[in-house]
Amino acid sequence: MMDSIAGLQLGFANALTLGNLGWALLGCFLGTAIGVLPGIGPALTIALLLPITFKVEATGAFILFCGVFYGAMYGGSTTSILLNTPGESGSIITALEGAKMARNGRAGPALATAAIGSFVAGTIGTLGISFLGPVVVDLALKLGPAEYFSLMLLCFVTVSAVLGGSALRGLTSLFFGLLLGLVGIDLQTGQPRMTLGVPELLDGVNVVLVAVALFAVGETLYMAWRHTNAAPSVRQVGSIMMTRQDWKRSIGPWFRGSLLGFPFGVMPAGGTEMPTMLSYYAERKLVKPEHAKEFGTTGAIEGVAGPEAANNAAAAGILVPMLTLGLPTSATAAIMLSAFQSYGINPGPLLFEQQGALVWTLIASLYIANIMLVVLNLPLVGLWARILKIPQPQLYAGILVFATIGTYGISNSVTDLVLLYVIGIIGMFMRRFDFPTAPVVIGMILGPMAEQAMRQALTISEGDWTTFLTRPVSLAILILALVALVGPRLYGRLVNRAP
């Protein structure tokens, strides 16, 4: 504890120079910009910035990278909310309620709760890095593939929150997502599955691409199809500020989301997607009865605040295994580790000891970046929200162009563009025939992860299925999943039966 405080003091002293603040500002700016663009993520941006490591000293470069990383997490929610076009997989869930709020004249509060939630979560996450890092990571290492599989089963329960009116339609969507998730090389055998001989499909279908295709392209095509010549209604931008009630409704989700997100980020096979799903599910169940009907209809602010906080806290958590053990648990962390190497620094368990000054400066710069980002983003809310004043035909055309450019940016591949529009057309028909699109994306994220974790666990246990029940943590998670699945129904029945 004392070590951490002394370290932070040293870190802030190093980070608060004019030059380093400049790097932080540049990073935040760049990060927000690329976060807004779908497709181009922080990993690719940092990779493209790698050559600066030949010219710039290590501290400056890492402050820049961290700014990009945190900035991208802030920016990712903006397009999710405004255009239903998520920029990265962690903000797909934000789009569910966020886009509905924007459509109903509540874009301002949605963006604001996302920005402030990101700040709260970023701060909690960074505090976690500073004080809890080594402890949490040792706990996280105790989780093996069996526990991850159980966690993913728990996340599957959350699908029930987005199934919509018809369970049959919802489950059809879910299976479509599971099917898409199977495309590509199977990790455990190295064999291609359902790639139709197209080499570009060997690495699977990008989940952000599918989300953009279903949410944005599908919606746009549907609008074009069903367009009537009635007087186009200009959308209400509504109030930009969060009302007193918005604040009250957001605070709980912010903290719950942050506390949920951070540990998932720390887990070596955790990531940002699972906690956003769990947070969405939790908020949907915990919401006050008078606001419950806003979920899935006009958009509930809790459904934006919670997942967005979970996303950012998880992103901070990802830095913990990287800094304490040298483990790259995400693409961004892997690129940052290779940047360490080009300075001749070998990141590993000894990093804190050998490069203490650099690491603490980096952590201090995370606090600084977080403050910069909220200051940078809150005034932009009004500006962003004004995008919705664009008349619908032009706005939808813009979304289409934007989604196309962003998708091409992922891999410069024409195959991806074809996929975007094929899945977009499928999305259009799904919209027409009332199939919910969210289960597709959830199935696509969870399906492959669950499959790999299950097979890894079974290889380790030599094919013994009881491994999921005999490992205490795994069993506990499975029981939790069961409670989450049948608990609410059972509770409802008991309450009804009571006189």
Add this chain to the structure above:
Amino acid sequence: MTRRRHLLAAAGLLAVTGQTQAQPRLPSLYMFIPAGPGGGWDGLGRAIEQVARQAGLVGSFQFENVGGAGGSVGLPRFVSQRRGRPDALMVTGSIMVGATLTNKTPVGMKDLTPVARMTEEAGVVVVPASSDIKDIKGLFEALKANPGGTSIAGGSAGGTDHITLGLILKALGRSAKEGSYVAFAGGGPAQAAILGAQVKAGISGYSEFAEQIKSGRMRALATTGEQRLDPSIPTLKESGVDVVMTNWRGVFAPPGIRPDARDKLVALMTEIHALPAWTEMLKTREWADAFLTGDAFSAFLAQDVTQTEAVLKEIGLA
């Protein structure tokens, strides 16, 4: 400050290499990386650019990254788009040998023109610090007695790590198919599984595990190169299992180029390899020099492909 130092270094090199500045060997070179930016192949490509440009050997470089599936996505594109071009190189290595075989891609290593092998990295076999397996003999015994119960973590199936395990099992008189190999996507999750003792042992490139070994969280049992990497860690070969397996990286030209164009590229790489700046680069990146060109490289490649294919066939992946 740093910039000036770079300029000085460049000037120093110019003085050594003399007139090369006036006339670069190649006015421009197209460098194709069948992987995303920031990885090992990308790193080698950009290192070549840095050294060659400073020495004035190549006028300008143009890079293209097409990542995915161990290079299987980029390879067909390079082969079809650059066929016969004398000024194009692709950075690749042993990962692609396994990947093209398991993915059954119609285009393979045989479609490339080998130019030079540049670097290599030996693998290392590790166990968690808490393991009761103390040395490589202990692991051999466990593998011999019960290969199915001795789970071993590594990178994707059919990759270098998996092949190494297959070769060890074969050398121990078992079948490669009996191994209990747990594939993880990327180094992070694999390391986490070993550190948390979720698996019995792990195999991967030495640099992936080096820091964990140094800090005492993993115990290194053996390295997979011809010679010892670390004086205190034995090689597989000297431990009685005749397996040598390294992750090598090199550059290839497209198919259909004339022999003199190929010779020119070999000469260029030989010249780059001889520069002091290259030696310096190998040192800072901790890459082992594995320079090999011409027929020797072609023979090495053929042997690597045969050996890899045999193991993959036995496991049932090719």
